[in-house]
Amino acid sequence: MPRVSLLGLALPFWAVAAESAEKAATPLADSTTGGQLAQLLFGLLLVIGVIFLLAWLVRRVQQIVPRGGQVIKIVATQALGPRDRLVLVQVGGEQILLGLTPGNIRALHVMAEPVHFPDAEPASAEFAQRLMELLGKDQKDKS
Known part of the structure; x- marks a missing residue:
């Protein structure tokens, strides 16, 4: 009921x-x-x-935000495997070598003297001119 x-x-x-x-x-x-x-x-x-x-x-x-005031710069990176890498970071006048893994970031070494790379200089005008010539020739060949 x-x-x-x-x-x-x-x-x-x-x-x-x-x-x-x-x-x-x-x-x-x-x-x-x-x-x-x-x-x-x-x-x-x-x-x-x-x-x-x-x-x-x-x-x-x-x-609007100023970009020139960056204090931390990545100087170089080196891949050790598919997910692991070494990163050389410059903080002010000091360089630190970091080990990066998917779950961890560890400071491996603090450099006593900063590492300078002679190859890191900007490309010369010669290189830019040569590159433009090559690109110009490739575009003419495709037409």
């Missing part, structure tokens, strides 16, 4: 919920597919516009 009375009480609530669902669905049925498509397209364009606006703002903020 208790089941029947609970079922009897549940039916009116179920009927009310079904009626409200029908009323909520009625305005959607009246609108056209073209109107729904236009609304969807407008929403999509709005979201894309917000994404581009945020990207522009991030670039503007990054330009």
